[in-house]
Amino acid sequence: MTNENSAAQLVSTENAAGSAPKVPRKELLPGNRTVITDLYIAGAITNERTDYAFKVYVRLNGRNQSMRKVSFQHSVFESCYFNNCTFDSCDFTGCRFVGCNFHQSAFTGCDFRYAIFERCQIDDDILQREAPREENLKMRFARTLRMNFQQMGDAKAVNKAISLELEATEGYLKKSWSSQENYYQKKYSGWKKVRQFLKWSDFKILDFIWGNGENxxxxxxxxxxxxxxxxxxxxxxxxxxxxxxxxxxxxxxxxxxxxxxxxxxxxxxxxxxxxxxxxxxxxxxxxxxxxxxxxxx
The missing domain is CATH 1.10.287 (Helix Hairpins)
Incomplete structure (x- = not known):
């Protein structure tokens, strides 16, 4: 009986080890993102705040279409193609663009905070026209586009992105020790301001000497x-x-x-x-x- 019990325990242990791990049902719940694949935009979209957000768009196509005040926040665009489309006052907060082509498409007054670009064909005028106002978000926006342009081999756009990134970095470092805004006061309080002042001083010195490697x-x-x-x-x-x-x-x-x-x-x-x-x-x-x-x- 002892040997049979041991064998039974061994079999049950092997089954438990080979089975798939259990997913906690209460802690992890299905998300609200819907995968939309191989569709095209047939008409203009205006003033949509909920229907197009939190989606995964795969191979979405659009040509000569206009989108105005549309919320795409926290969506993923993968292998999408937009030809001569217009995006006016659209919300792209937290969006991720992977392998997309924005051929001759224009953006006006859009929100690209926390957006990420990877291997996308996009005009470099987005750097100056659509960059967030906050220095820390502008810095990250320019950085992700710089990496995107490097992946596409666009040297001219890379230089523009670096210039914007350096400008935003200088403004962020200066505000981190001198600004009275609540964000900087809470994040850099006490002796942290001294460290940020030293970082800003080092940045300014290197900028004066050789433009931080860009001038x-x-x-x-x-x-x-x-x-x-x-x-x-x-x-x-x-x-x-x-x-x-x-x-x-x-x-x-x-x-x-x-x-x-x-x-x-x-x-x-x-x-x-x-x-x-x-x-x-x-x-x-x-x-x-x-x-x-x-x-x-």
Whole structure:
């Protein structure tokens, strides 16, 4: 009897292990999303706040149609095609667009908060016209579109998305330590403001030096300022600081000093070391900008 009971217990244990896990019935309930597949938009849709929200649209098609004040919030659009369609004051909050094509479609006054784009064909004018007002949401909106444009190989749109993302990031970091709005006061209280101020300061310094890796003109300006400092040091130490001609001679010789080609005077070791380090960092920044620019094409 003992062996039979053991065998029975073993069989029951194997059946339990091989069976599918039970789903809690009270904690997990069926959602309200409906999957809509292979349909097309036959007419204009206006002022719909409930019927088109919380859906999964698969291969939805529309051509030369207008949608005004329609709520698509928290819906998923997968492999959809909209040709020359107009979306006016539509709500796309929390929507996800995967592999969609918005050929010559236009958006006006739409809400794209928390929206995500993946492998979508969409015009880059959506960045400026439809970006959320809140800096943190605008930053995430620009980021998801930047990644989308990178997937599609649109280098020009990627640059626009990065510019908007940097602009929103600067505004968000500044407000995180200086704004009196309730959102920032609750999220960054006490010593957190100091940390956000340091992040903002670091962002502004890098933006001034080389535009956070996106502006080669700012890097050229920084290198020119280094030349001015070299000329100013040279004329103060070895010339007449009040003579413009002497300063002009030092400025003309500063490129040779910066690139390590010539030294008109013997500089202290620490000055030469600082110049060499600045030269190496400048070359590294320039290389990074060029690699990023050409790498997107």
């Amino acid at each position: 080669i003109l700012k890097l050229m300006r920084s290198i020119f300022l280094v030349h001015l400092l070299i000329a100013l040091y040279d004329v103060c130490q070895f010339g007449n600081a009040w003579d413009l001609k002497s300063f002009a001679v030092s400025l003309a010789a500063s490129p040779g000093v910066f690139f390590g080609i010539v030294n008109l005077h013997t500089y202290p070791v620490w000055i030469s070391s600082v110049i060499a380090a600045t030269r190496l960092v400048g070359f590294a920044f320039l290389t990074a900008i060029l690699v990023k620019r050409f790498g997107r094409r």
